[in-house]
Ligand SMILES: Cc1cc2nc3c(=O)[nH]c(=O)nc-3n(C[C@H](O)[C@H](O)[C@H](O)COP(=O)(O)OP(=O)(O)OC[C@H]3O[C@@H](n4cnc5c(N)ncnc54)[C@H](O)[C@@H]3O)c2cc1C
């Protein structure tokens with residue numbers, strides 16, 4: 001049975017940029033231009049989860065992303081690795097939403113898409129780390145959700161999901177359609193093939209505006225928030241690392257042992 | 267519209283007893299309740315909660331909603347949600363406190379969306395703004411590269427709280443409170459997921475969370491083998507445990523449950539030795555509470571040196587054997 005899948009992908013500033021370049025200015029995170037946007041890490045895992053199902057059961061993958069000013073080459077990576085379609089909710093009105101506003105708009109877009117068996121989301125976005133949108137979409141659509149999936153199999157209108165729990169795992173079965181929230185154990189996103197990259201270059205994403213999903217601007221983005229951001233700040237960290245050196249690296253290792261004993265750490 | 271009043275803690279049990287996260291939430295909730303002269307209540311839902319209910323009162327609750335049902339023995343979202351939604355609607359609290367735990371992560375966003383309210387996850391600090399009476403909710407964002415203070419624009423004000431950030435009250439068995447047994451029928455036709463199997467992986471040796479020393483390896487270890495040999499040798503020597511950054515877990519070099527950081531375990535040992543770990547903010551978010559961090563990395567620019575107190579720049583293959591050799595000598599003498 002071919003499976004209709006939607007993968008919710010967010011474009012974020014590279015979360016692995018060196019911590020020193022993250023600067024809060026006037027309550028906003030500002031990053032230098034050399035920090036490139038990427039698809040969030042857990043959304044990459046979510047894409048891989050969907051691709052694995054497409055490999056075995058076949059089906060269609062629609063990547064869905066909400067934001068503004070998408071960098072086409074970045075977000076089109078979803079197509080290059082094997083998604084069939086890319087829908088962008090792209091408008092100024094979508095900017096600066098919280099989990100509520102984001103889930104609400106994504107759920108409205110998913111209703112418009114209409115046919116879906118599985119909606120894949122990441123466990124948390126790679127910028128705000130909230131961990132809410134996947135479960136929010138499930139609640140708004142009135143469908144079940146399974147979180148922290150590291151393995152998914154589909155058959156007979158159901159999905160069998162292996163999910164990570166503290167010091168173990170759980171195998172659950174969920175009726176479809178469902179939201180499946182993915183964690184990293186699913187495996188790294190495959191590389192795009194040359195053929196995939198060429199095909200993606202030819203495809204144009206579908207761009208939807210607020211009116212296309214039938215939502216008032218007052219329910220979107222910053223205007224649709226249910227939390228207010230009062231302050232963004234960076235706690236001051238003092239770093240004072242004592243680097244232990246030696247004639248050779250091995251000597252430095254031995255001196256480290258001496259120094260740690262001296263400091264009564266070990 | 268209902269008037270929202272009081273603080274509700276969504277409690278948890280661990281092996282049938284009141285979980286430590288719940289005592290922490292009660293400690294925090296007690297303070298918030300006293301400041302606003304309101305009641306602190308606690309929801310406990312499992313197959314048997316009598317003992318834990320008494321404990322919740324000893325740890326600060328004025329009232330316990332005690333819900334017993336065989337379907338609640340193991341947390342399962344679709345059944346548990348029926349209970350927590352009903353208690354939250356009936357008691358209409360102003361603030362709901364939930365642990366940032368396996369259950370809390372899965373349950374809190376569902377509840378917030380069902381109640382049509384906001385939620386701030388993974389809070390490190392909570393306080394009441396004296397003028398607005400609003401709950402100021404502080405949490406890390408951008409992988410720990412910044413912190414944000416949020417307030418809710420809707421009621422109830424919901425948060426999840428990171429473990430070990432709040433202090434429990436001293437247990438006082440003479441404290442008075444009311445245990446209110448609450449009968450809730452669970453509609454099994456609304457349960458759309460079924461747990462087929464729960465597997466606990468038995469950890470060998472000292473648990474990561476309890477270890478006084480953690481020797482943690484990163485992607486730079488290059489494969490599974492050094493985790494079992496050189497890192498284990500060092501951990502054993504120091505009566506500690508082996509941990510990892512996320513990539514070794516993702517690659518299957520070590521168990522998923524050894525992964526430390528924002529999306530893994532949060533640890534705070536006396537000594538944390540980071541070997542071949544670059545020190546991404548999402549990793550250090552899980553170990554920055556350690557008393558002393560020691561870094562071994564071949565890259566002098568690696569961010570981990572900004573977190574560490576002592577460091578050696580070099581390949582671990584050369585540093586560690588000499589370090590371990592000398593340490594053995596010193597520990598013997
Ligand atoms: C939302 C989100 C959540 C995340 N959660 C977590 C989390 O919980 N935990 C976590 O760890 N990561 C997490 N990450 C990933 C994180 O951003 C980094 O990718 C990860 O921590 C890098 O792991 P690493 O330091 O082992 O690998 P790398 O960054 O690849 O660093 C390897 C290091 O090893 C050094 N090295 C290589 N060879 C040697 C050698 N022979 N001897 C000595 N040094 C050597 C290199 O110089 C380098 O510094 C998360 C990311 C996101 C976006």
Ligand SMILES: Nc1ncnc2c1ncn2[C@@H]1O[C@H](COP(=O)(O)O)[C@@H](O)[C@H]1O
Nearest residue numbers: 008009066121122124125130131132133
């Ligand atoms: N702007 C967005 N566009 C598409 N998907 C998103 C967006 N924000 C969040 N998501 C999805 O929801 C997951 C959890 O996000 P969050 O609740 O923000 O941590 C992410 O991993 C994505 O799968």
